[in-house]
Every structure is written in C-alpha cells, then in structure tokens.
Amino acid sequence: MTKLWGGRFEKHPEQWVDEFAASIGFDQSLAVVDITGSLAHAKMLYKCKILTSEEYSVIESGLLVLKKRAENQELIFKTEYEDIHLNIEKLLIEEIGPIGGKLHTARSRNDQVATDLHLHVKKQTLSVISHITSLQTTLLKLAKQHVETIVPGYTHLQRAQPVSFAHHVMAYFWMLKRDKERFTDSLKRTDISPLGAGALAGTTFPIDRKMTQDELGFSDLYPNSLDAVSDRDFAIEFCSNASLLMMHLSRFCEELILWSSQEFQFVEISDSYSTGSSMMPQKKNPDMAELIRGKSGRVYGSLMHLLTIMKGLPLAYNKDMQEDKEPVFDTIETITGCLSIFNGMMKEITINTGKMKEAVNKDYSNATELADYLAKKGMPFREAHEITGKVVFSCIQKGIYLLDVPIEEYKAYSPLFEEDVYHDLLPETAAGKRNSEGGTGFDAVRDQLKLAEETLLELAAIE
Secondary structure (H helix, E strand, O other): OOOOOHHHOOOOOOHHHHHHHOOHHHHHHHHHHHHHHHHHHHHHHHHOOOOOHHHHHHHHHHHHHHHHHHHOOOOOOOHHHOOHHHHHHHHHHHHHOHHHHHHHOOOOHHHHHHHHHHHHHHHHHHHHHHHHHHHHHHHHHHHHOOOOOEEEEEEOOEEEEEEEHHHHHHHHHHHHHHHHHHHHHHHHHHOEEOOOOOOOOOOOOOOOHHHHHHHOOOOEEOOOHHHHHHOOHHHHHHHHHHHHHHHHHHHHHHHHHHHOOOOOOOEEOOHHHOEOOOOOOOOOEOHHHHHHHHHHHHHHHHHHHHHHHHOOOOOOOOHHHHHHHHHHHHHHHHHHHHHHHHHHHHHHOEEOHHHHHHHHOOOOOOHHHHHHHHHHOOOOHHHHHHHHHHHHHHHHHHOOOHHHOOHHHHHHHOOOOOOOHHHHHOHHHHHHOOOOOOOOOHHHHHHHHHHHHHHHHHHHHHO
16 A cells, blocks of 8 residues: 555555554544635635646535535545545545545645644634533523522531522632633634645745635634644643633532532432442432542643643654644543533532521531621620630530520620620521622622623623
C-alpha cells in the first residue's frame, strides 16, 4: 500500500507501527467538520482560479456525497491511512478519481487538523453553554418553590446559621453563570481560522484566507502561520473551563450525597438516578451524584494531559499534538453527560422540608441572632458574643436549645433581654430578616431570583 505522502520513502512501517501512529480510531468523529473545511477550501481554490470550474464541480460533488455518508455514519475508515484527513482524501479519490488529489493544493494536514479542532470545539462549546442554561433553569425553578424553606447553613461542615434553601441552591446558579461566561468568552479564542497557514509557513499559491474564514463562519483568522498550526490554547482553555464546571458540580453532588443520607434526610434522590446493593436489599445509593463527583478527576486529568503535551513543544507542528484530541473529546463527552444527568436528577429530587425544619429547630445556629439582639439594644458586639457563648454552653450542659431558655434566665445574663427575644430566635425570623443585598432574607432571595431570571434572558439574547 502506497502512502499518500510516501514518494520520498523506500521503506514503510510495519502494520503494528502504523497502528501505533494512527489517530483514525478517535479522530474519525471529525469527519463532518473535516469535509466542511474541505468544501470551503475547494470553493476558495476555484474562486482564486487554482481549480477550474470543472475540477471544482467534480470535487464539490464528491465531497457532498462523502459528507452525507459521514452524517449517516456510513464511511469506512482504514488504519493504514492514519488519520481522518488522509482517509477522507483517499475516499474522495475513490469516489471521483485522481482529480480528488487536487483538493490538497495549498494546504497541509497541519492547518487542516487545527481547523477541524477549532470547528469542533466551537460547536461543542455552544452545546455546553446550552446545557448549562438548562441546568440553571431547573435550579431557578426549584429555588422559587423553596424561598421560605429553612435549612441549616454550614461552615466547616458545622451548623452555622439558618438559611433559605432557595438561597443555598442559588449559590450554584451563580457558579454556573460564571462557568457559562468563561465558555462564552473562550469562543473569542476558539472562533479563529487557521486554514491557509499550510504546514507552518503559508503557501505560494494566491489563496484567499478571508474567504475560507467567512465560509466556515469564523470571526477572525490567525495573522501568523506558525502560531496558527501550533496553537492549542483554545483546547486547553476549554478543558480548564470544563474543570471549573466539574468542580462546581462535584461540590453540589457532595452536598446531595450528604443530604440524602440517613443522618440528614434533607432530600431524596429519585430512583431514576439511584442504584441498589447486590447484597443489602435496603440500600438506595446516590450513584449518579457520586459518579459526577468522581468524573471531575477525569476532566482534571485531561487538562493536565494537554498542558503536559504542550509545555515543551517547539514551533510548529509536532506529532505529540496528535494526542490533543482524545482528552478534548473525552472532556466534551464527560461534561455534557454530567450536565444532562445532573439536570434530570434535580428535576426529580424530593425536598424533605419537614426534616430541614426539624434540623434548624434542634441546633444552635440561631446563636448569632442572640448576639445581634443584644447589640441592637446597645451592647458592644464583643460583649454580646461572650454572653451568647455562655448561654449556649449552659444549654449544651442542660440538653436544651436557645428557644427553651426561660426569660428569667436570659435576664440573669443581661437586663436587655425581653420577651421579644424568642421571636428573633425563630429560624424563620433568623433567615427571613437578613435582607442585606445578596443575603438569605426572603425579600433579598426574591430579588435574587428576579435578577437570575433577567440574567438568563440577557444571556439567551446574546447566545
């Protein structure tokens, strides 16, 4: 078998060496975008009078046939042709004859693969943004239902202050907003055309790079041919953004896993997103949440993979860069799957408001309210803090809570205490009145939900 690049060689690799070097096993997923790029390139060659009208017509017809077959997953690829580019070229030659070899005029696989990857990452970035929006919409809907549902808020995984459950959920909404903004911003560095850069130095043919840029829908083109074929910043940035996204999903999953345990019972994850035990019949395991949490490490690994590949490469293209695609493809598949699963899981989750209410009535998370109560009556906060600490210590020794302390005992600590202290100590009061901007107060949370709705509408208009 003669290689398409084999004219200079007397010997060719053995089959096992070909198999080691080939990328067609994974880059065949680029078939449609590769043909799309070839269609734009062929049209440009014709417009620049590098191809005749007849040649262009035959090449275009052949590419369109291959594109339809690629979309229907009917193309058969061979390892001996190494990658998607040579496989498509070979299939085109088989389809239309030797004239198919003219398609590669004024380009290299180096600018071709870079173009394919730019097109693919751009498309997938837009898809990820859409998935994030869907999840945000689900979280917003859930939050609207639970503005006045009170749940313990934690620091150091110790109960700290009662908060609105909606407020807690919305913290993740805003994390996802930042994730979406990062992906959106990265499009500026992905939506750039490398086509026409050749192997590394451009070409002597009178091509029109602006034309292929427009044909492929890129917003810009690389001004330096060396940079064009050797840049993988956009792929690294995609994996970096994906890592932050997965970190946020993992944190939320950790809380859902804790909350669904017998010790918390704050939520119940739907059977559709749980599994059982092969030995213990009573078990209901939050496996989908655990898998998402675990897959964060997989995405982090892809980021490290890409950074390590690129860290020592001289300009321009090096075979190492063939290893760029699998981590990107895997990251895309992983995060889109995780977003879909997480979205479905949150749509079907059951919120056990009774258990949440029981929890906030049997803890000392309202202690800050006691200190604030005294401070508002004129006592220096540090003194109020010390008195409150003593009251809490006494309650712990007696096995009671702040709402159980008689008014006479409160007055023994300070004459500033009155009967209205019990109203301030209610979890609903403690959470509901914290209406500073961005706070957990019910009015503040409703303002936050309104802002979130507006944010989704604004971003939808941009997208």
